[in-house]
Amino acid sequence: xxxxxxxxxxxxxxxxxxxxxxLGSTQAIEDRRKKLExxxxxxxxxxxxxxxxxxxEEGERMVETTVWATTDSTVQxxxxxxxxxHSIRDVxx
Numbered sequence: 053x054x055x056x057x058x059x060x061x062x063x064x065x066x067x068x069x070x071x072x073x074x075l076g077s078t079q080a081i082e083d084r085r086k087k088l089e090x091x092x093x094x095x096x097x098x099x100x101x102x103x104x105x106x107x108x109e110e111g112e113r114m115v116e117t118t119v120w121a122t123t124d125s126t127v128q129x130x131x132x133x134x135x136x137x138h139s140i141r142d143v144x145x
């Protein structure tokens with residue numbers, strides 16, 4: 053099933069993220085981290101947009117956005133919007 057598209061402005065304060073890790077293996081988690089680092093370099097260097105698929109209590113969502121920063125626990129988007137990394141299923145560059 054295709055995740056529902058959402059605007060990044062709709063994420064802040066409106067989306068209820070899952071509290072548990074959505075990926076099932078350490079390799080998948082490491083692959084996600086590498087993709088997020090590439091997405092951050094693309095966003096900061098070229099203002100390039102990527103797609104992030106993430107899990108919420110309402111189901112999977114997809115946002116097309118620019119990644120400005122990543123921390124150990126969140127991905128920071130423009131406009132003071134963040135997504136918990138443990139909720140991210142995939143990053144499409």
